[in-house]
Amino acid sequence: MATQMLPFYDRVEDALQNSTLQHALERNMPRFVALRAQALNKLIDEAALRDQARAIRAKSLARLDELLTRLADTVEARGGHVCWATDGKAAGQYIAELAQRQAVKSIVKSKSMASEEIHLNAQLEAHSLEVIETDLGEYIIQLSGETPSHIIAPAIHMTRQEIGQLFQEKLGMEPTEDIPTMTRTARRVLRQRFVQADMGISGVNFGIAESGGMVLVTNEGNADLTTSVPRIHVAIMGIERVVESLDDLAVMLQVLARSATGQKLSVYTTFLSGPTRPGEPDGPEEFHLILLDNGRSRILGSAYAEALMCIRCGACLNACPVYQSIGGHAYGGVYSGPIGSVISPLLQPDVPDVHQLPYASTLCGACQEACPVRIALPDMLLRLRGDAVQAGKVAPGEQAAMTAWQATMNNPALYRAGGTMASIITRLVGGREGVLKQLPPPLAGWTQHRDFPTFAKQSFSERWAAQHGTDEEPQ
Amino acid sequence: MMQPTRRATLFVTCIVDQMYPEIGEATAVLLQAQGVAVRVPRGLTCCGQMALNAGFRDEAYAVAGRTIEVLRGQGDIVLPSGSCTAMIRHLYHELFHGTPHQQAAEALIGRTYELTEYLVDVLGVQDVGAHYAARATYHDACHGLRYLDLSRQARTLLAHVRGLELVPLPACTECCGFGGLFAVKQAAISGAMLQRKLANITSTSADLLITGDASCMTQIAGGLKRNAAPVQVRHIAEVLVGR
Ligand code: SF4
Numbered sequence: 001m002a003t004q005m006l007p008f009y010d011r012v013e014d015a016l017q018n019s020t021l022q023h024a025l026e027r028n029m030p031r032f033v034a035l036r037a038q039a040l041n042k043l044i045d046e047a048a049l050r051d052q053a054r055a056i057r058a059k060s061l062a063r064l065d066e067l068l069t070r071l072a073d074t075v076e077a078r079g080g081h082v083c084w085a086t087d088g089k090a091a092g093q094y095i096a097e098l099a100q101r102q103a104v105k106s107i108v109k110s111k112s113m114a115s116e117e118i119h120l121n122a123q124l125e126a127h128s129l130e131v132i133e134t135d136l137g138e139y140i141i142q143l144s145g146e147t148p149s150h151i152i153a154p155a156i157h158m159t160r161q162e163i164g165q166l167f168q169e170k171l172g173m174e175p176t177e178d179i180p181t182m183t184r185t186a187r188r189v190l191r192q193r194f195v196q197a198d199m200g201i202s203g204v205n206f207g208i209a210e211s212g213g214m215v216l217v218t219n220e221g222n223a224d225l226t227t228s229v230p231r232i233h234v235a236i237m238g239i240e241r242v243v244e245s246l247d248d249l250a251v252m253l254q255v256l257a258r259s260a261t262g263q264k265l266s267v268y269t270t271f272l273s274g275p276t277r278p279g280e281p282d283g284p285e286e287f288h289l290i291l292l293d294n295g296r297s298r299i300l301g302s303a304y305a306e307a308l309m310c311i312r313c314g315a316c317l318n319a320c321p322v323y324q325s326i327g328g329h330a331y332g333g334v335y336s337g338p339i340g341s342v343i344s345p346l347l348q349p350d351v352p353d354v355h356q357l358p359y360a361s362t363l364c365g366a367c368q369e370a371c372p373v374r375i376a377l378p379d380m381l382l383r384l385r386g387d388a389v390q391a392g393k394v395a396p397g398e399q400a401a402m403t404a405w406q407a408t409m410n411n412p413a414l415y416r417a418g419g420t421m422a423s424i425i426t427r428l429v430g431g432r433e434g435v436l437k438q439l440p441p442p443l444a445g446w447t448q449h450r451d452f453p454t455f456a457k458q459s460f461s462e463r464w465a466a467q468h469g470t471d472e473e474p475q
Numbered sequence: 476m477m478q479p480t481r482r483a484t485l486f487v488t489c490i491v492d493q494m495y496p497e498i499g500e501a502t503a504v505l506l507q508a509q510g511v512a513v514r515v516p517r518g519l520t521c522c523g524q525m526a527l528n529a530g531f532r533d534e535a536y537a538v539a540g541r542t543i544e545v546l547r548g549q550g551d552i553v554l555p556s557g558s559c560t561a562m563i564r565h566l567y568h569e570l571f572h573g574t575p576h577q578q579a580a581e582a583l584i585g586r587t588y589e590l591t592e593y594l595v596d597v598l599g600v601q602d603v604g605a606h607y608a609a610r611a612t613y614h615d616a617c618h619g620l621r622y623l624d625l626s627r628q629a630r631t632l633l634a635h636v637r638g639l640e641l642v643p644l645p646a647c648t649e650c651c652g653f654g655g656l657f658a659v660k661q662a663a664i665s666g667a668m669l670q671r672k673l674a675n676i677t678s679t680s681a682d683l684l685i686t687g688d689a690s691c692m693t694q695i696a697g698g699l700k701r702n703a704a705p706v707q708v709r710h711i712a713e714v715l716v717g718r
Contacts, residue, residue: 012661016667322664325667326664359530362668364617364621364650365617366621366650369621379569385528386530386531386532388530389531398529399531402526402531402534405534405538406526406534409538410537412520450666450669450698450700459492459496460495460499460500461487463499464499464515
């Protein structure tokens with residue numbers, strides 16, 4: 001938690017110096033990448049399925065208003081309640097008031113990035129409501145007081161040893177590094193909570209406009225309990241997560257599971273359709289669907305609309321060499337990796353150094369290659385950098401260096417004068433000094449890890465001109 | 476020399492021009508040996524990538540706009556860089572959309588090629604008759620790989636080089652960590668990525684690392700030198716002119 005309060009560059013340093021984190025990343029990341037690759041290779045026509053998935057997402061966004069209205073109408077017709085929440089505060093307020101009205105004391109939650117995004121637990125705790133995470137990874141980070149470091153594997157930054165110690169401290173478990181023992185311990189505690197809870201809060205992977213149903217995919221089955229045991233169920237869904245039909249859903253579920261965990265389908269695919277109707281054996285008495293905007297409609301109308309195609313599979317994080325190097329917490333927000341670097345500045349433009357995130361990429365394109373819906377993440381990262389510069393968010397000296405660069409590149413005589421690149425690079429690097437006082441002198445940034453080559457005595461163009469003259473005839 | 480049948484403008488890129496002139500020369504020699512008449516326009520400087528990459532769109536636009544004008548005309552344009560070729564072919568669309576340069580930019584995009592792609596896919600060459608004695612491995616530079624679909628072309632050309640033993644590089648498609656100003660702005664992450672790349676390279680026990688982009692060369696060669704690893708680094712054009 002403390003790490004996330006630090007400026008971006010310090011968080012990165014911390015992450016790179018943290019040997020436990022590095023160990024966890026080294027162990028966990030390659031597995032994800034390999035599983036995804038195997039799962040997709042098994043498909044007869046991976047490319048076609050991904051194209052289809054992308055087309056479905058594009059269609060959903062193009063008709064978002066209509067599909068959401070249909071979804072909401074169907075939910076209400078079934079006796080459910082719908083809340084259109086413009087932001088996280090509105091969503092939190094709605095749930096807190098509902099809980100108070102219904103005398104709710106204890107809440108269980110299954111994994112939901114939307115709820116993380118709006119810091120729902122903190123909001124509810126401020127109303128003296130007790131919220132327990134029931135996804136194992138989420139439960140672990142709730143116990144350790146952290147935020148998720150990965151979209152689908154929230155505790156991936158931790159080693160088995162660390163989790164064992166945490167359970168020993170917080171749950172009084174006997175010292176062990178045995179995973180089944182830890183899982184059993186968590187299950188015992190959580191079972192108790194499920195029985196006591198009067199409200200269950202879940203996310204939504206996809207809302208189906210046509211049928212008014214909502215789908216949750218998990219591998220632990222905790223969502224089944226969260227949404228059926230407590231008497232009230234609240235589902236939070238980002239407004240972009242709607243699909244039109246069951247056919248569309250079938251395609252999305254296939255690419256989601258394969259991209260996320262390398263499974264053909266997740267272990268549990270839970271269909272929710274609102275409050276229990278007469279004759280149904282179980283389910284909640286009351287159902288509330290929260291449609292969370294929180295900046296999404298603003299993104300929809302911008303040059304970044306494509307980011308809303310995201311189905312939060314996490315494949316771009318796993319594929320990203322920067323994420324592999326620093327893990328999720330260094331990004332500072334709830335969403336990490338390439339998609340986090342795109343949506344964090346869009347969802348929370350006011351967070352002080354959030355504009356640095358788009359620079360945390362070499363634009364290598366591995367994310368777009370891995371993305372099941374082929375979101376052009378590098379292009380958007382580049383666009384966000386342009387926006388940051390346009391908004392004047394530049395390091396001291398950087399503008400001067402770029403102006404000098406432009407003048408040089410557009411004036412061949414100056415360019416030919418030699419040493420121009422060297423001097424510009426030096427100035428650019430020098431320009432960073434102002435922002436990064438804690439870091440070693442800027443040039444050391446490069447030379448810490450590698451040597452820098454010397455510039456050629458005579459450039460290619462000079463050599464060519466000397467040999468072939470300055471006329472422009474082909475040689 | 477055979478009678479020239481095609482004309483090509485050689486755009487060596489600013490980094491090759493100023494830091495690795497020998498790569499520019501090797502590229503010219505390679506093209507001429509295939510019967511291509513090579514022209515190097517005076518005053519050609521940079522594709523503008525460094526500024527665009529850093530978010531300085533106006534500066535990138537000014538420099539790239541001038542480059543478009545210098546490159547106006549007929550014939551193919553060949554660059555010994557997947558990254559700068561991708562800048563033109565992929566990013567010029569958006570950079571010049573709705574501007575006075577738009578038409579010229581689109582025309583340029585249509586006749587611009589990366590070197591290995593030009594040799595294999597356009598000229599239909601597989602064997603350039605090179606000889607280069609080394610145990611080598613190949614790093615796929617990201618932009619060429621993902622925006623131009625480069626991968627097979629270099630391997631085809633290298634497979635025909637006599638004396639060259641090409642061994643696979645583990646994680647050959649993983650970024651070396653250069654990323655333009657990323658290497659400076661995010662030096663620590665860049666360094667961590669570089670170390671992974673270096674470990675993969677040394678694991679092959681190759682004595683030569685070949686790649687198609689001078690920027691990756693700078694990063695990787697700098698790291699190998701720092702680690703005192705006995706591995707040479709060459710641009711593919713230099714290997715293909717080996718005799
Ligand atoms: S951007 Fe693509 S790869 Fe990344 S989480 Fe979203 S859907 Fe998955």
